[in-house]
Amino acid sequence: MRKLYHLWLSPYSRKVRLALGEKKLAYELELEKVWERRPEYLALNPTGEVPVLIDADGTVLADSTAICEYLDEIVPDPGLVGATSRARAEARRLAAWFDLKFNREVTRHLVGEKVVKRLLGKGQPDSEILRAGKANLRVHLAYIGYLGERRNWLAGDSLSVADLAAAGHLSALDYLGDVPWDEFSGAKDWYARIKSRPSFKHLLRDVVPGIPPAAHYADLNF
């Protein structure tokens, strides 16, 4: 059986869970408390980060982008990168946008302060950092709306790794109740569509010990 090592609000774990769901690939989830730095886990992935996927044949895969590309190669249907080289470049550009830029400007500030600090026993969130993360989030929600007005999905006609990467981050923030959806109707429309996909159900059942989800987190009419 395929096994995915993950953490609840890791956007990168979530991206891979969505990819596995879209490909209809069964897997079991294993929680990895990365801060414990287990030697057995470091042997699987020397960065010590999640996710790691052990494929059905025993292949060990690390790095969420490498894992999604691998899944798209071994199970081409439905394609999650794109049909042409140009479309693939755009999907990869936008996936990197969320995984790098959005993470640096938003997720690290909000999930970092509210969840990671708590799990590591490093004290209360810094309100200045939260404020900066929330201000940056608004710029990104406007960008999602801009893309949504011009395209069916973020990178083009079909759902792609760009949507999965964005949804990995946004769903983690939404769990914390940090997304002002009602002020960004374009982004909200996009999120409502991806949130209602069967691949998403699994994420909506997550519960982080000690941190209950926002009231609307699992609600499809949020």
Added chain:
Amino acid sequence: MRKLYHLWLSPYSRKVRLALGEKKLAYELELEKVWERRPEYLALNPTGEVPVLIDADGTVLADSTAICEYLDEIVPDPGLVGATSRARAEARRLAAWFDLKFNREVTRHLVGEKVVKRLLGKGQPDSEILRAGKANLRVHLAYIGYLGERRNWLAGDSLSVADLAAAGHLSALDYLGDVPWDEFSGAKDWYARIKSRPSFKHLLRDVVPGIPPAAHYADLNF
């Protein structure tokens, strides 16, 4: 004519220059002073970062990973990602290792303090940050040596994006004279081999205004 917007010591620009060189694709280089945030450049790439490649047909490509994947698709020979899905996952994992982890732990500390701070007029390097970057670098050089003992190139039998990503970072640090090659013979052997490739020549001619290269930077017998 293909055009690449770059900055001298950007490891990501260097990775794409190496990929273009390995594919034997002609291009012209255009220096982009990203800190000026030119509106025309932001229209090409809203992150404002380098590199951006304008392909011969006018396609605008951003994000160094997306660009390398694109080049590997439109010019498959020589392959720079890998021959099998498993090999490709390993090359992508290691490229991400250097582009994310190595950057965060080493390049940002050293190139950030010595070059970026200077270009932005933000004062002298912080010696604590330089010290941390140099200590982290030693761990990564040992890892390169570890991989080099087991494989022909970093990710396997053939040169791949893993080597190009690593070389992008290491060559920028080597320009600054920050790499203790003589203490890490495995990493040195690997760097000597990639440094002597025709695709590398171009990088060895770079000169950053006001920051001369280390004496051995362009020397193939360093």
